[in-house]
Amino acid sequence: MADTDDDKIFHTVFFEPVGVQMSVAEGETVLDAAFRQGIAVMHGCKEGQCSSCKSLLVEGDVELKKYSTFALPDYERESGHILLCRALAYSDLTVELLNYDEDLMRRSIAVTEYDATLTKITKLTHDIRLLEVSLSRPLRFWAGQYVDLTIPGTGITRSFSMANTPDGQTTLQFIIKKYPNGAFSSQLDDGLRRGDRLIAKGPYGTCFRREDQPGPMVLVGGGSGMSPLWSILNDHVQSGEERPIRFFYGARSRRDLFYLDEFADLQDKLPDFRFIPALSNAEPDDGWTGETGFIHEVVGRTLREEALAGEIDAYACGPTPMIEAVMPVLQMAGVAPERLYFDKFTQAVR
Secondary structure: OOEEEEOEEEEEEEEEEEOOOEEEEHHHOHHHHHHOOOOOOOOOOOOOOOOEEEEEEEEOOOOEEEOOOOOHEEEEEOOOOOOOOOEOOOEEEEEEEOOOOOOHHOOOOOEEEEEEEEEEEOOOOOOOOEEEEEEEEOOOOOOOOOEEEOOOOOEEEEEEEEEOOOOOOOOEEEEEEOOOOOOOOOOOHHHOOOOOOEEEEEEEEOOOOOOOOOEEEEEEEEHHHHHHHHHHHHHHHHHHHOOOEEEEEEEHHHHHOHHHHHHHHHHHHHHOEEEEEEEEEOOOOHHHOOOOOHHHHHHHHHHHHHOOOOOOEEEEEEEHHHHHHHHHHHOOOOHHHEEEEEEEOOOOOO
């Protein structure tokens, strides 16, 4: 039954098979209502592009905002499937979650908005920057999650994963790849300045570090996919847990690599850790003697050769083509689907 509050009409959403219910206001997407109330359901782009929040509408009336038919084909829509990030409720709903993570639901954190101040921008490579902001109060999050950053007065909002560990401080760091026509990233050198005000909203994301897992951990990244993986890796180090770790990072040429000294220090510090960068287009003057080829090829070859013992947790973050190429490789290497966590960095919709 609908309830009203300050002229808003609310409906009740029942999630099966987890037995969770919540309220949603008319005009609010089901996913946004879940974020607001700290109910963690599977999600990705939040823009109807990736299908991570695809669910089955068992009962009720919804209207879907604009979405990609790659994420929700017409035949699935006709069979009752919906995208939670696009679904507006006009009655009470019963929704069957097709993908859910009980660990995620236990560790839910309500999405909150924070005032932020830009404190530093550091050049890591020719097209990758480290952005640092200071928040008005600490943000609670899990290593691997992200926030939406907004430049006030511009209508520009982009999602960026935290590179720092979730230690309760008010400083957030983000590893960001610059794009010539990127509405946000193009301003990292020629627009944004120290002291500028930003708005951070979060945390979001399901690709966060799972704790107390004894088996090997495999990290696979490319471009700014380094950001959440750097947070996951260092959060693991701080935890004191011990497990074999293989960190694969794909780049085009030597000039696209960074943090090499930091990785060397970690290899000396950790008992069973390897950083494995691979260049897909090494230049003749790179003097490169490491792995070459696309990163999914290197992952497959290395895991076949090593045959790591135990149940593997795999985290993959980066461009969508890389994620789609590496996921079947990881599964063929023995990673169970429920232990494969990923974050596709999709191009923002203007």
